[in-house]
Amino acid sequence: MGDQPGDGAEQPFVAVRDACKVYDDGPRPVTALHHVDLEVPRGRFVSVIGPSGCGKSTLLRLVAGLEQPGSGEVRICGETPARATERKMIGFVPQTPALLPWLDVLGNVRVLEKVNRAARRRSAAAAPPGEQGRCDLAGDPVALLRRLGLGDVLHRRPGQLSGGMQQRTAIARAFALQPQVLLMDEPFSALDEFTREAAQLQLLDVWQELRTTVVFVTHSITEAVLLSDTVVVMAAGPGRVAGTVQVGLDRPRHSGLLDSAVLHEHEHRVRELLSDAWRAEARSAS
Numbered sequence: 001m002g003d004q005p006g007d008g009a010e011q012p013f014v015a016v017r018d019a020c021k022v023y024d025d026g027p028r029p030v031t032a033l034h035h036v037d038l039e040v041p042r043g044r045f046v047s048v049i050g051p052s053g054c055g056k057s058t059l060l061r062l063v064a065g066l067e068q069p070g071s072g073e074v075r076i077c078g079e080t081p082a083r084a085t086e087r088k089m090i091g092f093v094p095q096t097p098a099l100l101p102w103l104d105v106l107g108n109v110r111v112l113e114k115v116n117r118a119a120r121r122r123s124a125a126a127a128p129p130g131e132q133g134r135c136d137l138a139g140d141p142v143a144l145l146r147r148l149g150l151g152d153v154l155h156r157r158p159g160q161l162s163g164g165m166q167q168r169t170a171i172a173r174a175f176a177l178q179p180q181v182l183l184m185d186e187p188f189s190a191l192d193e194f195t196r197e198a199a200q201l202q203l204l205d206v207w208q209e210l211r212t213t214v215v216f217v218t219h220s221i222t223e224a225v226l227l228s229d230t231v232v233v234m235a236a237g238p239g240r241v242a243g244t245v246q247v248g249l250d251r252p253r254h255s256g257l258l259d260s261a262v263l264h265e266h267e268h269r270v271r272e273l274l275s276d277a278w279r280a281e282a283r284s285a286s
């Protein structure tokens with residue numbers, strides 16, 4: 001996956017190597033991940049797509065250090081996930097946003113400000129030359145919330161927000177922490193199509209400026225292609241990588257792309273990989 005122009009000898013920022021994960025706490029063991037490799041270069045947006053149960057969330061949890069692989073290894077900038085978590089390098093946006101109900105939108109983003117300040121100093125020191133300025137937006141919660149379309153609801157509490165607003169608040173908070181890598185597990189899956197499209201474009205706008213390394217799980221082919229540099233397609237039974245599609249669309253990306261032939265070509269390639277994977281699963285189950 002590190003084969004895009006300009007990568008050169010760049011080391012993957014997130015590396016999952018030959019990871020296997022079997023859950024054996026049920027009536028029979030489930031192989032959630034079978035020899036999975038994933039490489040994400042610094043500053044790239046990579047989506048993971050695949051049928052339900054193919055191990056997408058398991059893969060994110062391994063990268064986040066929330067679970068250990070049975071075999072294989074995970075490294076974030078050369079560190080173990082445990083060490084990367086200790087150093088606040090990893091941000092996680094789950095499917096259901098975990099906001100503090102007694103704080104307003106701004107309060108939820110500012111709640112970890114002290115951590116933010118330390119993170120900012122660390123990020124600024126760690127950023128490659130020329131990238132230091134990128135921290136400015138993430139260091140300004142109000143600007144960040146405005147860019148995510150939440151400028152009018154800064155003082156509402158989570159209970160007074162729509163699902164889409166809650167999810168964008170959670171995304172703002174994750175960016176505000178200035179993680180080195182941001183993991184998102186289907187953050188837009190509960191939104192209607194138009195709200196989802198708007199949220200995708202706002203996320204693209206913020207990401208374009210911050211260029212955080214992202215691993216994004218989704219079920220939507222269009223969303224994966226629109227947002228990503230690379231789409232990793234997974235298959236189920238056992239959970240494995242079926243193939244990858246490099247998305248050669250120029251950035252910054254805009255809403256006009258949604259109707260473009262070039263986007264549809266990429267969607268078609270992802271869909272083909274998904275249906276091959278689905279047919280293989282159906283054959284092995286019969």
Ligand SMILES: Nc1ncnc2c1ncn2[C@@H]1O[C@H](COP(=O)(O)OP(=O)(O)OP(=O)(O)O)[C@@H](O)[C@H]1O
Binds near residue numbers: 056
């Ligand atoms: N803690 C667990 N204990 C036992 N089995 C688990 C556990 N977590 C996940 N699994 C199983 O591992 C497989 C992969 O689950 P995972 O949640 O990673 O899939 P997914 O691709 O994220 O699915 P979805 O798209 O529905 O979210 C599934 O068969 C699931 O039932």
Ligand SMILES: [Mg+2]
Binds near residue numbers: 058
């Ligand atoms: Mg999942």
